[in-house]
Amino acid sequence: xxxxxxxxxxxxxxxxxxxxxxxxxxxxxxxxxxxxxxxxxxxxxxxxxxxxxxxxxxxxxxxxxxxxxxxxxxxxxxxxxxxxxxxxxxxxxxxxxxxxxxxxxxxxxxxxxxxxxxxxxxxxxxxxxxxxxxxxxxxxxxxxxxxxxxxxxxxxxxxxxxxxxxxxxxxxxxxxxxxxxxxxxxxxxxxxxxxxxxxxxxxxxxxxxxxxxxxxxxxxxxxxxxxxxxxxxxxxxxxxxxxxxxxxxxxxxxxxxxxxxxxxxxxxxxxxxxxxxxxxxxxxxxxxxxxxxxxxxxxxxxxxxxxxxxxxxxxxxxxxxxxxxxxxxxxxxxxxxxxxxxxxxxxxxxxxxxxxxxxxxxxxxxxxxxxxxxxxxxxxxxxxxxxxxxxxxxxxxxxxxxxxxxxxxxxxxxxxxxxx
Amino acid sequence: xxxxxxxxxxxxxxxxxxxxxxxxxxxxxxxxxxxxxxxxxxxxxxxxxxxxxxxxxxxxxxxxxxxxxxxxxxxxxxxxxxxxxxxxxxxxxxxxxxxxxxxxxxxxxxxxxxxxxxxxxxxxxxxxxxxxxxxxxxxxxxxxxxxxxxxxxxxxxxxxxxxxxxxxxxxxxxxxxxxx
Numbered sequence: 205x206x207x208x209x210x211x212x213x214x215x216x217x218x219x220x221x222x223x224x225x226x227x228x229x230x231x232x233x234x235x236x237x238x239x240x241x242x243x244x245x246x247x248x249x250x251x252x253x254x255x256x257x258x259x260x261x262x263x264x265x266x267x268x269x270x271x272x273x274x275x276x277x278x279x280x281x282x283x284x285x286x287x288x289x290x291x292x293x294x295x296x297x298x299x300x301x302x303x304x305x306x307x308x309x310x311x312x313x314x315x316x317x318x319x320x321x322x323x324x325x326x327x328x329x330x331x332x333x334x335x336x337x338x339x340x341x342x343x344x345x346x347x348x349x350x351x352x353x354x355x356x357x358x359x360x361x362x363x364x365x366x367x368x369x370x371x372x373x374x375x376x377x378x379x380x381x382x383x384x385x386x387x388x389x390x391x392x393x394x395x396x397x398x399x400x401x402x403x404x405x406x407x408x409x410x411x412x413x414x415x416x417x418x419x420x421x422x423x424x425x426x427x428x429x430x431x432x433x434x435x436x437x438x439x440x441x442x443x444x445x446x447x448x449x450x451x452x453x454x455x456x457x458x459x460x461x462x463x464x465x466x467x468x469x470x471x472x473x474x475x476x477x478x479x480x481x482x483x484x485x486x487x488x489x490x491x492x493x494x495x496x497x498x499x500x501x502x503x504x505x506x507x508x509x510x511x512x513x514x515x516x517x518x519x520x521x522x523x524x525x526x527x528x529x530x531x532x533x534x535x536x537x538x539x540x541x542x543x544x545x546x547x548x549x550x551x552x553x554x555x556x557x558x559x560x561x562x563x564x565x566x567x568x569x570x571x572x573x574x575x576x577x578x579x580x581x582x583x584x585x586x587x588x589x590x591x592x593x594x595x596x597x598x599x600x601x602x603x604x605x606x607x608x609x610x611x612x613x614x615x616x617x618x619x620x621x622x623x624x
Numbered sequence: 625x626x627x628x629x630x631x632x633x634x635x636x637x638x639x640x641x642x643x644x645x646x647x648x649x650x651x652x653x654x655x656x657x658x659x660x661x662x663x664x665x666x667x668x669x670x671x672x673x674x675x676x677x678x679x680x681x682x683x684x685x686x687x688x689x690x691x692x693x694x695x696x697x698x699x700x701x702x703x704x705x706x707x708x709x710x711x712x713x714x715x716x717x718x719x720x721x722x723x724x725x726x727x728x729x730x731x732x733x734x735x736x737x738x739x740x741x742x743x744x745x746x747x748x749x750x751x752x753x754x755x756x757x758x759x760x761x762x763x764x765x766x767x768x769x770x771x772x773x774x775x776x777x778x779x780x781x782x783x784x785x786x787x788x789x790x791x792x793x794x795x796x797x798x799x800x801x802x803x804x
Contacts (some may be wrong), residue, residue: 207786207789208782210787211785211788211789214784214785214788214789214792215770231629233744244796245789245792245793245796248792248795248796248799249792251745251763252745252764252795253764255741255742255745257657257660257661257742257746257765258660259653259744260652260653260656260666264670264674265652265656267669267674267770268648268652268670268677268678269648272644272645272674272681273644273648275682276636276641276681276684277639277641278658279639279682312781438667438668449665449745475666477665480744482667
């Protein structure tokens with residue numbers, strides 16, 4: 205009851221402040237019994253209004269917008285061409301059902317088993333082909349060594365050998381090599397470079413893209429990403445003090461003697477994050493991040509080189525970036541996590557997602573309002589959410605994801621939409 | 625769903641790409657901010673928000689108007705995509721979040737004596753519950769009134785008041801914990 209009163213007083217004060225009809229102190233004077241509790245909440249609310257959140261990058265927004273338009277257009281096109289086939293399939297389905305009904309039970313089971321076997325084999329051949337999650341080392345010059353994951357010894361590595369996630373590569377003086385990723389993107393490793401291949405895996409929502417994460421310990425890399433028109437690619441280079449994220453671009457990351465990270469962009473856009481701040485670098489721009497220092501201003505790359513250090517990498521031709529890329533057909537987007545997504549996005553009409561769990565508790569009785577929140581998202585006991593009143597212990601951490609919750613995402617059409 | 629939203633959806637169902645683009649323009653910033661408040665990484669938030677709209681157009685044929693706001697559906701898809709992402713990344717990207725957004729505070733002061741920064745707000749929002757986050761975003765970032773928020777989150781106004789109260793209290797608690 206007390207909480208309801210405070211919630212009500214809070215909203216009254218927020219409305220007054222929003223309309224600038226009272227100052228914070230005047231608001232609190234109206235609720236002297238709750239003033240101590242209201243003050244910090246009103247402060248946080250005002251600060252939240254003042255701070256706001258960053259806007260999305262315009263270039264990325266434009267690319268995603270185009271992708272949405274393309275997907276819709278492709279869908280419409282496939283509807284037109286698929287319609288006759290769907291009729292045919294429907295007729296075949298009816299015919300098959302009729303045959304099954306006329307067969308003895310044992311024979312029908314055998315026929316179904318055979319059909320499932322054939323379909324399963326087909327699906328395996330279609331989508332079950334093991335995915336190569338490794339980079340290949342090419343253009344090896346001089347001394348290049350690998351410390352394989354789980355191994356304690358550095359061994360020489362030669363051109364053509366695979367580098368797996370968890371492997372570490374170091375390049376000797378006056379040496380060099382290039383890592384080539386499954387979609388043709390490359391990372392040129394210059395002399396003195398020491399780096400780990402942390403992750404290389406298909407994009408989490410798509411089969412036509414990859415996530416690559418490198419940890420650069422020393423030296424200089426030039427990264428040439430191939431991903432025209434598709435957003436399904438994330439290439440991340442981490443240094444001790446900064447994280448550089450890019451796609452469809454060419455950029456270099458250099459770690460200097462004094463521990464600074466220099467990032468220069470030749471094409472496209474990259475996001476550089478350090479000390480909780482992100483800035484965007486466009487083509488022709490560079491920045492230098494110093495340990496424990498805020499992000500430095502964006503600088504133009506000297507025209508004489510257009511690269512921060514004048515060490516041209518012969519493998520990085522612009523043509524490579526623009527060469528054809530794995531197709532981005534809408535059909536391929538969902539294959540990997542299709543099952544999960546179906547569960548996510550096409551809920552039952554009654555919709556019991558994290559909110560709706562307690563919509564069941566939403567009765568007109570005012571005393572149950574608070575319980576509603578209590579029943580929200582009984583997801584994960586979370587250390588930062590230990591308030592007894594607050595049972596929504598959700599965090600975005602990977603260990604905290606809840607399978608059951610995934611099945612409860614709503615569609616905009618509660619009550620009618622069947623699961624896909 | 626507003627009648628205008630549904631009109632656009634109907635047009636999109638008939639292959640009108642301008643309608644799909646209009647829905648994207650209308651809600652992409654909201655979904656981006658929501659995703660950002662979940663994952664704390666602007667590039668990842670762009671991906672999640674963008675993919676949410678790709679899913680929307682892929683499912684567009686099954687949309688019918690039963691009154692549920694489109695934004696509520698988009699939020700939930702974005703949330704599930706973020707969960708998928710963290711499940712797939714098995715902790716690797718958690719490090720990004722920690723490193724970039726939840727770094728130590730070198731000069732601890734009481735939260736009320738410090739100005740809230742964008743980075744601190746994003747980090748704190750990622751630590752509160754999803755229902756609270758939606759209310760806080762819609763109410764204080766998007767500037768909607770209580771009734772509009774209630775319509776989008778499909779809850780009674782009294783419940784939204786409660787979520788607002790608890791959300792602000794949770795934000796305060798998280799900010800204080802980070803500063804202590």
